[in-house]
Amino acid sequence: MSKIKIAICGYGNLGKGVEKEIHKSPDLELVGIFTRRNPQTLKTLSSVPILSIKDFENWKDKIDVVIMCGGSATDLPEQVPNVAKLFNTVDSFDTHAKIPEYFDTVNNSAIQAQKTAVISGGWDPGMFSVMRTYADAILPGGNTYTFWGKGVSQGHSDAIRRIPGVKNAIQYTIPIEEAMDQVRKGKNPNLTTAQKHLRECFVVLEDGANSQSIEEQIQTMPNYFADYHTEVHFISEEELLQNHSKMSHGGFVIHSAETGNQNNQIIEYSLKLDSNPEFTASVLIALARATDRMNHSGQYGAKTILDIPPAFLSPRSPEELRKEFL
């Protein structure tokens, strides 16, 4: 059987994750890495061709699926509508509020070219979306709670780094155990994001900076920290690099509902990830397989993981899945 030919577009943490993990899928074959940078300057782990994104046209018919590994802020909205005119694509677009608009734009490109573009893969959006959808469909009228963490929030870390006197900083979002316990007991509390999470900050100061003033500036920062219980710890740069450079993350989707005569039914899904980008990459790889199958079965246009049968993500045959996994 011929392998599904995969290309990576964008060589940051996510692209590197795809490159590292794709060998675990023997039915897929990495055929190239596309970059906006000068291809000559890129050092990769594998020996596949490194190409400029300007070369995409020349690779038509030589690639089955492009895994788009750029960021959601500017890369993906700019690249995917163009790349989806030439290739099937998978991406991890995660700006929740802009998904409907992004979907429409990508859908227009892909439908016209009879390509399949799976958007917003990964874990949230992605596997968490799948869990929210199943839970709500199976137990309608219940409440679904999403908790994130423990994990680094890049946006919040950046916000701290912008404060004058801060040399470096990292911010962890941590789910509040007490809130999770209430949910797991079926108490169906009303919880804001701030009531579900606390924020822990590790900050390295510039020489001579005033720690008390900086702590106050963090804890009162509107939108980012003011509504939250926020803990601030000042540490040395060495400690930051040594103990806080892992890209771990995770979270919980908990759905609680009643059936019959006051019977509590609780569904819980959780991820505990040492490497957020490697896990996201792993989801995108499985989705690339599914994208190729969707395209072969004539399902063109933009799709999400909610539109894809679970079996399409698996390399195993329907017979094996029924025998061993059902």
Add this chain to the structure above:
Amino acid sequence: MSKIKIAICGYGNLGKGVEKEIHKSPDLELVGIFTRRNPQTLKTLSSVPILSIKDFENWKDKIDVVIMCGGSATDLPEQVPNVAKLFNTVDSFDTHAKIPEYFDTVNNSAIQAQKTAVISGGWDPGMFSVMRTYADAILPGGNTYTFWGKGVSQGHSDAIRRIPGVKNAIQYTIPIEEAMDQVRKGKNPNLTTAQKHLRECFVVLEDGANSQSIEEQIQTMPNYFADYHTEVHFISEEELLQNHSKMSHGGFVIHSAETGNQNNQIIEYSLKLDSNPEFTASVLIALARATDRMNHSGQYGAKTILDIPPAFLSPRSPEELRKEFL
């Protein structure tokens, strides 16, 4: 919009669960309950027609999906291949070892009639199968562990009841916390079913029965208890009825794998169910909606939950799912 017309076949705990929960899905409509018994003798909660399974022929074109609520031992293998010649069906066939054979038989009936028959719905097989498939597809080369309980095992309870001197009994399967902890820590232990679960038995004795001998008979019973850590408690009939009549159950699917350079990635899905039959019924109701959609999109024959996009189970529009659930 016209509602999807649903019938129930079989009026035990599962059929009653479907009857109780279907009103939460306003897009579905219960139109009849079929029984092997004399319909005149059946007392139901709802006021829909109660019909003999001999009348199925007369209801052709008046039902979209029949939810088959009989048992896996004899009812479903006998009924579903026949009913699937007339209607789309959903069932909860759960004899894992016989699924491939059952699939083929049902598939033959349904394909010829251009009907869709979703087999083995529920939670295991069912939602747990979905979780095993996703996890293995996303993190290939990892280990998937399924733990059941705490919940009543009907087969094991029956085995105890057959011992002379036992008046009544109930057996709980309980996952061993220590084994779950090892798995959650990514230690990838090799565990037999007996190493994952202990068995707790609550037994009511006949007058004059010898408790010591009965405890020994239980603990040494081959296949059922001999390989397990088995605890036996003798209680009164009143206590059994009062404290052990809930049909609670649940379980865990935990997948553990490494990515990159020794990064542990843990996926966990769990169910904590006060009512096993009402939850299973809820899954079958969502699958009935999906079955109708599969049939309308020309997907005939036997299918499993692994073949169905998550969005097909939901009453919500694709737009709403992308906006609110993705």
